[in-house]
Amino acid sequence: MNPLFSGLQTTVFEEMSGLARRHDAVNLGQGFPDSNGPDDVRAKAAEAILHGSNQYAPMLGSPALRAAVADHYRRFQGLALDPDAQIVVTAGATEGLAASILALVAPGDEVVLFQPMFDVYLPLVLQAGGVPRFVSLKPPEWRITEADLEAVFNEKTRLVVFNSPQNPAAVVYGEDQLTLLADFCRRFDVVALCDEVWEQILFDGRRHISLATLPGMAERCVKIGSGGKIFSLTGWKVGWVCAPPALAAVIAKAHQFIAFAVNPATQAALAYGLGKDDAYFDALKAGYQRSRDRLSDGLRDAGYAVLPSQGTYFLNIDLAASGVALDDRSFCLRAVKEAGVAAIPVSAFYAEAPVTAIVRLCHAKKDATLDAGIEALAKAKRLFG
Numbered sequence: 001m002n003p004l005f006s007g008l009q010t011t012v013f014e015e016m017s018g019l020a021r022r023h024d025a026v027n028l029g030q031g032f033p034d035s036n037g038p039d040d041v042r043a044k045a046a047e048a049i050l051h052g053s054n055q056y057a058p059m060l061g062s063p064a065l066r067a068a069v070a071d072h073y074r075r076f077q078g079l080a081l082d083p084d085a086q087i088v089v090t091a092g093a094t095e096g097l098a099a100s101i102l103a104l105v106a107p108g109d110e111v112v113l114f115q116p117m118f119d120v121y122l123p124l125v126l127q128a129g130g131v132p133r134f135v136s137l138k139p140p141e142w143r144i145t146e147a148d149l150e151a152v153f154n155e156k157t158r159l160v161v162f163n164s165p166q167n168p169a170a171v172v173y174g175e176d177q178l179t180l181l182a183d184f185c186r187r188f189d190v191v192a193l194c195d196e197v198w199e200q201i202l203f204d205g206r207r208h209i210s211l212a213t214l215p216g217m218a219e220r221c222v223k224i225g226s227g228g229k230i231f232s233l234t235g236w237k238v239g240w241v242c243a244p245p246a247l248a249a250v251i252a253k254a255h256q257f258i259a260f261a262v263n264p265a266t267q268a269a270l271a272y273g274l275g276k277d278d279a280y281f282d283a284l285k286a287g288y289q290r291s292r293d294r295l296s297d298g299l300r301d302a303g304y305a306v307l308p309s310q311g312t313y314f315l316n317i318d319l320a321a322s323g324v325a326l327d328d329r330s331f332c333l334r335a336v337k338e339a340g341v342a343a344i345p346v347s348a349f350y351a352e353a354p355v356t357a358i359v360r361l362c363h364a365k366k367d368a369t370l371d372a373g374i375e376a377l378a379k380a381k382r383l384f385g
Contacts, residue, residue, distance in 0.1 A: 004126055011119060012348040016332065020342035026373040028295075029332075029342040031167070031313045033364040037233040038273070038280070045236075045269035057264040059256050061089025061240065068271040069225065069240050076281075077199075077210045079218075085245040088252045089267060091259035092237035093197045093226040098124050099254040100193050100222050100241055101159070105130040109158035114144070116168050116349030118195065121161050133157070134351060139318065139358055140307045142169040144177050149184045157190050162211060165198035165311030168346050168360040172206050172310040182214040191247070192217065197226035197239070200281055202311045203289040212242075219244050222251070227270040230284075232364070236266045288313065288364060295363040298374030303381050313364035316346065320357040324385045327356040331384060338383060341376035 009015075016029040036042065060066065066083035073079040081087060090096035097120060105111060107129030113121055114135045125132050133152040135144065153160075162181060164173040185192050192211055199208040212221035223242040228234040241251050292315055296306045305321035319331055326334070328345035336342045343361050347354035361377075363370065 004123065008123065012344055013119075016336065016342045016344055019333075019336045023336055023340065025336045025340040025342050026369060026376050027342045028361045028363075028365065028369075028373045029344045031362045031364065032234045033232045033313070034366050034369055035232060037231050041231050041233070041269050041273040044272045045265045048265035048268035052268055053264050055264070057089075057261045057267060059261055060252060061087065061262060062264060062267040062271065064271040065089055065240075065267040065274075068274040069242065072274040073210075073223075073242065077208065078213055079210060079223075079242070081242055082245070086242055086248050088241045088243075088248055088255055089262050090239045090241055090255055091262050092228065093195065093224050093239035094120055095237075095255070095259050096224045096239045096241040097121070097193070097195065099251050099258055100224070100243075101125055101130070101161075102128050102258075103250040103254040104159055104191055104193070104222070104247065106158070108156070110152075110154070110156040112149075112152050112157060112160040112190075113351075114162065114166075115351060116346050116355070117161070117351075118163060118167050119349060122351055125161075130159070131156075132351065136350070136353060136355075137169065139169070139316070139355065142166065142171045144173070144180060146180060149180065153184045153188045153190070155188070157188050159191050159193055160185060161193045161195065163195040164211075165196075165201065165208070167198065167312050168314055168316065168344070168349050170307070170309040170312045170314045170316060172202060172208070175209055178209055178211050178214055182211060182217050185220060186216050189220075191220050191222060193222045193224070195224045197224060197229045198312045199225065200230045200284060201288055201313065202285055203292060203309065206310055222247055227266070227273070231270065231273050232284075236263075236270075238262055238266050238270055291363045291365065291367075291370060294367065295361065295370050295374065298370070299361075299377060302374060302378035303385065304377070307358070309363070313362050314360050315363055316358050316360050318357055319359060322381070322385065324381070326384055328359050329356075331359060331380070334384060335377070335380040339376045339380035341373050341380065343377075
């Protein structure tokens with residue numbers, strides 16, 4: 001067996017969701033909405049299944065979806081992408097990350113990772129033979145500093161994996177932080193793998209800035225997007241990689257031996273969806289902002305210290321600041337068993353020296369689910385606080 005994978009634990013998402021099922025608990029842990037996404041987009045997929053091709057799609061993705069991705073990013077982010085040479089459709093953003101890391105990292109290359117980090121990054125870097133170098137971000141602002149980057153960038157650095165809006169921190173990095181990171185990428189000739197799957201889930205009037213739009217970065221940025229996140233259809237597992245032609249060509253070679261091609265019906269539906277008018281995307285943000293506020297307000301009323309949530313499906317609570325003496329993992333294990341609510345310990349998103357007082361909650365739920373979660377977390381506060 002490959003010791004890397006045989007030694008891995010079951011993901012914290014599967015662990016906590018399994019406990020939620022076993023204890024009939026409210027699941028505010030795993031990040032998926034409890035709705036089914038827009039009716040018209042799903043109808044397009046059904047229509048494509050019944051009347052379109054159900055055979056292998058082109059390896060790079062359907063021409064219609066690649067064109068729609070290029071148009072979408074020109075419209076919303078000012079990016080100029082050649083759909084024929086710079087876009088690869090993948091089996092979800094995770095496969096896009098895997099194909100990119102396996103294509104771009106050679107054994108011995110150093111890779112900068114910001115923790116807390118989405119849990120797939122590190123195993124993929126290690127499988128490629130990369131050497132991880134960690135930057136530890138600290139709540140409540142989770143800011144990147146020049147000293148952080150000076151400590152990890154060097155002549156061996158080949159790739160930096162950068163996630164904004166950031167999961168699990170729920171922070172959206174602004175132009176000052178992006179400029180700092182771009183300066184280091186240019187100085188050390190480093191490629192930036194930008195996980196931007198939450199780019200349409202932003203709150204309080206924020207706008208997403210892609211690192212690729214900064215001076216000198218278009219030729220060294222690999223951008224990952226997700227149809228599942230943009231349309232609240234996480235089970236569809238359709239994503240895409242946008243990259244300069246030379247990088248995209250190598251990533252496509254990795255993709256062809258991982259998934260090869262992606263479901264043609266969902267590609268047809270997402271090609272339609274990406275062209276929806278601004279009202280859809282405005283309503284998407286407003287809806288999730290409302291759910292964020294409902295959960296945040298309820299938790300504050302229950303006595304929790306809630307950290308700012310600028311984007312994503314998530315918000316975090318600070319246990320220590322809430323008067324709860326438990327570490328995050330102990331709190332989550334007891335909360336699901338004794339109070340009936342599942343959450344995620346943010347320490348699970350660290351490879352070393354974790355912050356152990358932060359708990360992540362998913363607000364992308366119906367009001368009834370959020371209200372039940374608030375009630376259960378209020379019970380947990382009474383029991384453990």
